[in-house]
Amino acid sequence: xxxxxxxxxxxxxxxxxxxxxxxxxxLALLRNADVIIGGARTLALFEREFKTGAVxxxxxxxxxxxxxWVRAARADNLACVVLATGDPLCHxxxxxxxxxxxxxxxxxxxxxxxxxxxxxxxxxxxxxxxxVSVHAKDAGEWQRGATPEHGLYALAQxxxxxxxxxxxxxxxxxxxxxxxxxxxxxxxxxxLMAVAENLLQPEERVLAELTPQQAAEMTFxxxxxxxxxxxxxxxxxxxxxxADAEFVQRQPEKGLITKQEVRAVSxxxxxxxxxxxxxxxxxGSGSVGLEAARLCPQGHVYATxxxxxxxxxxxxxxxxxxxxxYSLYLGKAPEGLDAWPDPDAVFIGGSGxxxxxxxxxxxxxxxxxxxxxxxxxxxxxxxxxxxxxxxMEGVNWDVLQLQAARSKPILHMHRMAAENPxxxxxxxxxxxxx
Numbered sequence: 001x002x003x004x005x006x007x008x009x010x011x012x013x014x015x016x017x018x019x020x021x022x023x024x025x026x027l028a029l030l031r032n033a034d035v036i037i038g039g040a041r042t043l044a045l046f047e048r049e050f051k052t053g054a055v056x057x058x059x060x061x062x063x064x065x066x067x068x069w070v071r072a073a074r075a076d077n078l079a080c081v082v083l084a085t086g087d088p089l090c091h092x093x094x095x096x097x098x099x100x101x102x103x104x105x106x107x108x109x110x111x112x113x114x115x116x117x118x119x120x121x122x123x124x125x126x127x128x129x130x131x132v133s134v135h136a137k138d139a140g141e142w143q144r145g146a147t148p149e150h151g152l153y154a155l156a157q158x159x160x161x162x163x164x165x166x167x168x169x170x171x172x173x174x175x176x177x178x179x180x181x182x183x184x185x186x187x188x189x190x191x192l193m194a195v196a197e198n199l200l201q202p203e204e205r206v207l208a209e210l211t212p213q214q215a216a217e218m219t220f221x222x223x224x225x226x227x228x229x230x231x232x233x234x235x236x237x238x239x240x241x242x243a244d245a246e247f248v249q250r251q252p253e254k255g256l257i258t259k260q261e262v263r264a265v266s267x268x269x270x271x272x273x274x275x276x277x278x279x280x281x282x283x284g285s286g287s288v289g290l291e292a293a294r295l296c297p298q299g300h301v302y303a304t305x306x307x308x309x310x311x312x313x314x315x316x317x318x319x320x321x322x323x324x325x326y327s328l329y330l331g332k333a334p335e336g337l338d339a340w341p342d343p344d345a346v347f348i349g350g351s352g353x354x355x356x357x358x359x360x361x362x363x364x365x366x367x368x369x370x371x372x373x374x375x376x377x378x379x380x381x382x383x384x385x386x387x388x389x390x391x392m393e394g395v396n397w398d399v400l401q402l403q404a405a406r407s408k409p410i411l412h413m414h415r416m417a418a419e420n421p422x423x424x425x426x427x428x429x430x431x432x433x434x
């Protein structure tokens with residue numbers, strides 16, 4: 001049984017209408033606090049309620065110092081209050097304080113979230129909505145293929161998986177930038193937006209049913225939240241085993257695509273998880289990496305292709321594929337791989353003559369239980385791969401030869417036409433050899 005702390009730090013949710021947003025209990029705690037912590041704007045909003053001599057701490061840019069301020073106040077047996085916007089447990093300061101202080105040291109008094117208020121303004125049910133915060137370091141405008149380090153990455157991913165989104169914005173990641181993200185991802189006709197500005201203030205304004213095209217050209221107040229909701233049904237794409245014809249391929253002679261049967265076996269051997277980090281080296285038309293991106297919705301695929309024509313084709317397939325967790329680079333491996341995070345799975349469809357060194361480097365970078373899968377159609381590359389793996393200690397590997405035949409019409413009947421044989425080489429680093 002938990003014993004209630006006799007002098008907890010009170011984390012009080014507040015809104016921009018000042019004391020009108022507070023319960024009698026919360027207001028009494030604020031007025032009797034010896035130490036008050038909050039952002040500059042919030043402190044200014046409530047300063048008339050502080051008792052004479054109360055110590056104020058502005059946490060703007062000093063979040064890491066807040067736990068020490070709280071500890072010091074409690075050590076001196078002073079009443080301490082932290083002011084937070086809305087619900088302190090919804091992308092607020094309370095989880096951070098709970099992580100750095102004993103949970104029993106906190107007494108949380110939540111308020112309405114600004115997201116709830118915005119939904120109420122336009123009558124949007126929010127029980128099944130996904131909440132996303134884009135309070136992150138400014139990484140600039142969203143570009144298709146951006147990596148997880150971008151401040152809008154989580155939002156781009158969420159637009160693929162949820163029909164309603166409630167977004168806590170920031171001065172840099174503003175509503176117009178969010179609208180441009182939707183346009184860049186080809187979702188401009190799929191969502192409508194609402195922007196709620198300056199909620200509970202005299203200048204409050206709610207702009208409902210904006211199209212991304214409209215919002216992308218507008219300027220908004222600094223204090224705002226954004227609501228997104230789907231107006232067209234979400235696609236239900238096939239995740240695994242797409243037909244070769246689903247991909248743009250080099251013309252007039254189709255090529256540089258891992259055929260459906262080989263692709264299916266290769267992806268199965270990669271042992272992908274929902275959050276896997278995947279490398280696709282020698283992407284060709286992008287078929288393996290793009291299917292992997294659909295199979296790893298919480299992960300990310302990094303792909304590279306050295307041929308500029310095939311790079312452009314893979315880019316076309318990316319644009320048509322409806323994924324935001326795929327980054328494509330023009331280059332010849334191993335150039336650029338040092339900048340990528342360590343992989344859970346790697347696929348090599350082409351090596352550009354650097355095969356032995358590539359294998360050695362990848363095996364060293366694989367995460368625990370990671371897998372390297374390679375496809376070869378020539379005896380020489382197969383020999384290079386197996387010899388390289390044989391010489392490495394602590395590596396388990398095997399070779400599978402796969403040869404499929406597809407039916408084709410002949411007069412009023414059908415015959416079987418053989419596809420080229422492919423060797424699938426799989427390698428895993430033994431446990432303890434990380």
